[in-house]
Amino acid sequence: xxxxxxxxxxxxxxxxxxxxxxxxxxxxxxxxxxxxxxxxxxxxxxxxxxxxxxxxxxxxxxxxxxxxxxxxxxxxxxxxxxxxxxxxxxxxxxxxxxxxxxxxxxxxxxxxxxxxxxxxxxxxxxxxxxxxxxxxxxxxxxxxxxxxxxxxx
Amino acid sequence: xxxxxxxxxxxxxxxxxxxxxxxxxxxxxxxxxxxxxxxxxxxxxxxxxxxxxxxxxxxxxxxxxxxxxxxxxxxxxxxxxxxxxxxxxxxxxxxxxxxxxxxxxx
Numbered sequence: 001x002x003x004x005x006x007x008x009x010x011x012x013x014x015x016x017x018x019x020x021x022x023x024x025x026x027x028x029x030x031x032x033x034x035x036x037x038x039x040x041x042x043x044x045x046x047x048x049x050x051x052x053x054x055x056x057x058x059x060x061x062x063x064x065x066x067x068x069x070x071x072x073x074x075x076x077x078x079x080x081x082x083x084x085x086x087x088x089x090x091x092x093x094x095x096x097x098x099x100x101x102x103x104x105x106x107x108x109x110x111x112x113x114x115x116x117x118x119x120x121x122x123x124x125x126x127x128x129x130x131x132x133x134x135x136x137x138x139x140x141x142x143x144x145x146x147x148x149x150x151x152x153x
Numbered sequence: 154x155x156x157x158x159x160x161x162x163x164x165x166x167x168x169x170x171x172x173x174x175x176x177x178x179x180x181x182x183x184x185x186x187x188x189x190x191x192x193x194x195x196x197x198x199x200x201x202x203x204x205x206x207x208x209x210x211x212x213x214x215x216x217x218x219x220x221x222x223x224x225x226x227x228x229x230x231x232x233x234x235x236x237x238x239x240x241x242x243x244x245x246x247x248x249x250x251x252x253x254x255x256x257x258x259x
Contacts, residue, residue: 007240012250012251013251013258018259020162030250031246031249032246032249037242057253082159082163110239
């Protein structure tokens with residue numbers, strides 16, 4: 001019902017297999033250090049190594065995520081740990097590479113919600129009485145109206 | 154404060170709680186059952202969510218002795234703003250990739 005998926009699409013001026021290689025094998029050559037998204041106090045380079053995504057500065061390194069899908073020219077997926085979070089946050093990045101006139105359409109989705117148990121009454125909005133719902137009805141419509149990112153289906 | 158929010162959301166059970174509360178306020182007992190967690194475990198999760206600012210605790214309008222948990226608008230707005238930052242971050246990185254490829258497409 002509520003979802004947090006950040007989705008970004010971009011056109012790349014090269015075929016899917018080339019784009020996949022550039023994303024993975026050449027990551028350290030194009031990645032832009034960002035002060036809000038770095039894991040070591042001196043921002044380092046990101047690299048894919050042995051099925052992991054790692055940030056390296058000198059002798060230090062931090063594992064940012066594990067590779068979850070590796071289909072050259074088609075699909076790359078890896079787990080992603082938010083910087084500053086003491087426990088590993090298992091959000092996920094999925095990147096798809098689609099052939100397109102002029103090159104490749106790259107679709108990146110960064111997601112993180114766990115599925116709710118399908119058969120639980122709370123999933124259908126029951127388990128909360130009409131009186132309770134009514135009382136908070138106005139409050140909820142104001143709350144949901146303010147949340148552009150969360151999609152209510 | 155976003156660090157506390159992200160740490161709170163790092164746990165799958167707590168993410169489930171957020172999703173359930175998105176449909177309306179609930180008592181701790183309902184949340185525990187929905188998430189298949191013990192009452193003590195759910196208590197710990199709810200405390201972390203409260204401390205992170207994502208949820209608040211209110212009297213149950215139907216039973217003054219009971220409490221219900223609800224999402225807190227300010228916490229969710231902070232989370233939404235962070236997700237906007239994540240979107241900008243990836244847009245920025247993909248632009249860098251496109252530039253790199255434009256210089257060396259083969």
